[in-house]
Amino acid sequence: MSTTATLSFSDGSPSVEFPVLKGTIGPDVIDIKTLYAKTGKFTYDPGFMSTAACRSAITFIDGDKGELLYRGYPIEQIATQCDFLETCYLLLNGELPTAGEKAAFVDNVTHHTMVHEQMQFFLRGFRRDAHPMAVLTGMVGALSAFYHDTLDVNNPEHRHIAAIRLIAKMPTLVAMAYKYSIGQPMIYPKNDLSYTANFMRMMFATPCEEYKVNDVLVRALDRIFILHADHEQNASTSTVRLCGSSGTNPYAAIAAGVACLWGPAHGGANEACLVMLNELQAAGGVAKLGEFIAQVKDKNSNIRLMGFGHRVYKNYDPRAKLMRETCHEVLGELGVGNDPLFKLAMELERVALEDEYFIARKLYPNVDFYSGIVQRALGIPTALFTAIFALARTVGWIAQLNEMLADPDQKIGRPRQLFTGSAPRQVSPIAQR
Ligand code: ACO
Numbered sequence: 001m002s003t004t005a006t007l008s009f010s011d012g013s014p015s016v017e018f019p020v021l022k023g024t025i026g027p028d029v030i031d032i033k034t035l036y037a038k039t040g041k042f043t044y045d046p047g048f049m050s051t052a053a054c055r056s057a058i059t060f061i062d063g064d065k066g067e068l069l070y071r072g073y074p075i076e077q078i079a080t081q082c083d084f085l086e087t088c089y090l091l092l093n094g095e096l097p098t099a100g101e102k103a104a105f106v107d108n109v110t111h112h113t114m115v116h117e118q119m120q121f122f123l124r125g126f127r128r129d130a131h132p133m134a135v136l137t138g139m140v141g142a143l144s145a146f147y148h149d150t151l152d153v154n155n156p157e158h159r160h161i162a163a164i165r166l167i168a169k170m171p172t173l174v175a176m177a178y179k180y181s182i183g184q185p186m187i188y189p190k191n192d193l194s195y196t197a198n199f200m201r202m203m204f205a206t207p208c209e210e211y212k213v214n215d216v217l218v219r220a221l222d223r224i225f226i227l228h229a230d231h232e233q234n235a236s237t238s239t240v241r242l243c244g245s246s247g248t249n250p251y252a253a254i255a256a257g258v259a260c261l262w263g264p265a266h267g268g269a270n271e272a273c274l275v276m277l278n279e280l281q282a283a284g285g286v287a288k289l290g291e292f293i294a295q296v297k298d299k300n301s302n303i304r305l306m307g308f309g310h311r312v313y314k315n316y317d318p319r320a321k322l323m324r325e326t327c328h329e330v331l332g333e334l335g336v337g338n339d340p341l342f343k344l345a346m347e348l349e350r351v352a353l354e355d356e357y358f359i360a361r362k363l364y365p366n367v368d369f370y371s372g373i374v375q376r377a378l379g380i381p382t383a384l385f386t387a388i389f390a391l392a393r394t395v396g397w398i399a400q401l402n403e404m405l406a407d408p409d410q411k412i413g414r415p416r417q418l419f420t421g422s423a424p425r426q427v428s429p430i431a432q433r
Contacts, residue, residue, distance in 0.1 A: 005030045013039070025060060042416040048233075054241065055407065058091060058399050059232040066315035066364075070230060071095070079322050084225040084392075085109060085195050088167055091230050091399040106195070112168035113189035113198065115176070116146040123180055132387045133262040135177040141255035143169065151249040153405050162250040163398045170391045171195070175202035178384055196222040199391075204379060216333040217378055220326050221388075224374060227319040227367055228389050230396030234311075236260040236267065240397040241404050242413040250401060257397045258390045264306075267389040273307035274372035274382050277341050277348075285340065286347050293348075297357045305352060307369030309361070319367035327370045330377045342373050 003020040016038045021029045029052045036042060045051045060069040068075040071090050078087055082096065089097040089105050097105060122142055126135050143165070144151060150162040176186050179202075187202045197213045200221060205211035231237070239260040244253035261267035280292055295301045310317060324346075331337045349365055352358045375385055404410055 003028070007035075007039075026062070036416075042418070044418050048238070053233060053238065053413070054404060055409070056232065056400065056403060057094070058403060059230045059396070061232055061312050063310070063312035063314050066313060066318050068231075068318050075227065075318050076322065079223055079226050082226070083194070083196075084222045084229070087226045087229050088395040091395050092163060092402070108164055109168045109195065110189075110191050110198075112165050113172055113191075115143075115169050115172050119146060119173075120176070120186060123176055126180070128181055128183065130181075132174070132177045132181065132384050133258065133268075133390070135180070136173060136387050136390060137255055137259045137262070139173045139177065140166075140170075140258050141252060144249045144251035147251065151251075153244070153247055153249060156406075159250065159402050159405065163395075163402065166250065166254055166394050166398055170394045171199035172202060174384070174387045174391050175199060177387065178203055178381070181383075194218065194222075196225065200378075214333070216329060220330045220374055221378060223322065223326050224371055224388065225392040227322060227371075228392035230393070230399065233400075234266065235263070236393065237397055237400050240401050244401045244404060245410065245413040247412075250398065253401055254394060254397050257393070261390050261393065262386055267386045267393070269306050269366070270368035270372045270375070270385040270389065271382050273368050274341075274376060274385070276306045277344055277372070280348075281341060281344055285344050289344075289348060289351055293351060293355060297355075305348075305358075305363070307372075308352060308358070308365055309363040310366045313364060313366065314362035316364045317366040320365040320369055323367055323370040323374065324365075327374050327377075330374050334377055336377065339373070339377070341376070345370065345373060 003022075004017045005020050006015050006017050008015040016035070018035070019031045021031050023029065032043060043051070058071065060072075061067065070078055070087065071094055073090070073096075078090070082090070085106050086097060086102055088109075089102065119139065119142065123135070123139065126138070147162070147165060150158040150165065152158045172189055179186050184206055187205045187207075189198050190201060191198075193201060193213065197218045200213065200218060201211040233241075236257040240253050240257040243256035244250070264272045280288060283292075293305075295303045296305045327342060328337075331339050331342055349369065353364070358364075372382070372385055375388060376382065380388060
């Protein structure tokens with residue numbers, strides 16, 4: 001039996017009914033598309049606290065349980081049984097690949113990793129001390145100037161090729177931005193390496209010295225990519241959808257996602273978290289924990305515990321658990337299991353999880369709490385952390401963008417507002433103002 005919701009008004013206006021839609025799992029959704037037509041009223045929901053802006057079959061989060069599913073598969077299984085390119089295939093196509101499908105997909109991505117040679121000249125226009133996210137936002141947007149042949153979003157073939165290009169070229173662009181910032185020559189992709197090993201080589205090899213691939217470290221970075229690959233309708237994904245809803249090309253829409261991700265409340269949190277841990281360590285480390293937590297709890301201090309809290313998770317972020325395990329593996333492999341920053345992070349986590357402030361607000365570690373320590377151990381500089389996140393999230397952005405474009409209900413996104421400015425008034429001559 002279909003359910004309806006009735007909206008009634010205390011001023012005597014007639015009640016109106018709306019259908020209630022059921023998803024496969026998760027909360028039901030009241031379909032208010034016709035609210036304005038029926039009542040002349042809008043809804044008010046800043047920050048989309050209660051608004052489902054689309055239908056999606058890609059990723060599901062149960063924030064109370066701390067559950068994350070990619071196309072129905074638990075993140076714990078994906079992260080331990082699949083690699084990043086299999087995850088990409090799953091997010092894009094809805095099913096895990098067979099061995100043959102995987103080989104064809106990997107081959108396709110591998111043969112799109114080079115970028116147009118002229119992108120190097122474009123890169124050289126940036127200051128060398130620019131933030132990598134500033135460079136990446138520009139470079140991803142610039143792809144639309146270099147790949148004119150895949151700009152028609154109404155053409156499924158164009159959408160497919162643009163998706164492969166973006167997934168394939170993102171590691172090359174991130175590594176180029178890094179090499180440029182340290183004054184080293186760009187390292188070209190190498191097709192006999194895996195996606196993630198290739199990225200590490202482009203980051204750390206030089207023309208004088210080959211990079212020795214370490215499987216444990218490659219696997220750790222691959223896991224970081226998997227854990228960041230998609231997270232349903234977060235700020236950057238919603239930005240990509242809204243930007244793409246105008247019919248703009250995929251490169252421009254993904255560049256908008258990169259720009260949104262940069263913010264410290266979103267993808268910038270892993271960088272901010274490591275900066276926080278370093279500062280706390282310099283100030284005295286574990287001995288100063290109590291003082292620091294008191295500052296975090298003080299509303300006038302404007303200090304937040306970075307890597308803690310989440311709009312959706314009101315339980316332990318399942319990605320943070322996997323990231324903590326990865327942290328152990330990487331530090332063990334590198335023989336730095338006693339890393340003071342890791343110890344500080346674990347102690348900070350323990351203290352916060354026992355503190356009434358965090359318990360009452362259901363604030364738990366999110367994925368960024370440990371990912372910075374892993375990346376630092378891998379040799380990735382702090383300023384590049386968010387770019388790594390962007391690299392990994394690109395597949396999620398594209399899968400969501402393409403899902404939206406293929407949806408027959410798709411319309412240009414156009415939120416409404418509650419206007420609180422001046423009522424109509426007349427311009428007076430300047431001498432009388
Ligand atoms: N440290 C201290 N207090 C916090 C924190 C934190 N990290 N996060 C939330 N709170 C407090 C708020 O002050 C608020 O307290 P109040 O009710 O007494 O006013 C309460 O918890 C609710 O917080 P909101 O900001 O309203 O929650 P919201 O859902 O809007 O914010 C967010 C979520 C932005 C992630 C927030 O928790 C935060 O700023 N965390 C730190 C940054 C971070 O780690 N971001 C990464 C997010 S995950 C990702 O993008 C991959």
